[in-house]
Amino acid sequence: MTHRRCQGPRDRNIGGFLVLAYTLELFGVERCMFASNYPVDGLVARFDTILSGFQSIVSGRPHAEQKALFAGNARRIYRFEQGRG
Numbered sequence: 001m002t003h004r005r006c007q008g009p010r011d012r013n014i015g016g017f018l019v020l021a022y023t024l025e026l027f028g029v030e031r032c033m034f035a036s037n038y039p040v041d042g043l044v045a046r047f048d049t050i051l052s053g054f055q056s057i058v059s060g061r062p063h064a065e066q067k068a069l070f071a072g073n074a075r076r077i078y079r080f081e082q083g084r085g
Helices: 017-027 047-058 063-078
Strands: none
Touching: 017 047, 047 063
16 A cells, blocks of 8 residues: 655645535534544644644634644643643
C-alpha cells in the first residue's frame, strides 16, 4: 500500500477533509471539535499542513464557530477553566 502525501489545504480528499466538512454539516458545530492523532498523523502530513486543512474547511464560517471548533467546544465539553493551559 502506498500513501500520497497531503498537498495542503486545497487537497481536501486526503486526511478525511471531505469527511470533516460533511461531519460539521451533519452534527453541527456545537457537537464537533478539531483534534489530531499527531504524531501518528505525521506519517501522512506535517502538523502545520493538517492544521491548515482544518482551518481551510471552516474559513467561510463565522469567527465564533471557528473558535468553538478549535478550543471552545473542548473547554465546554471537558470543563476546562478559561485562561488555563
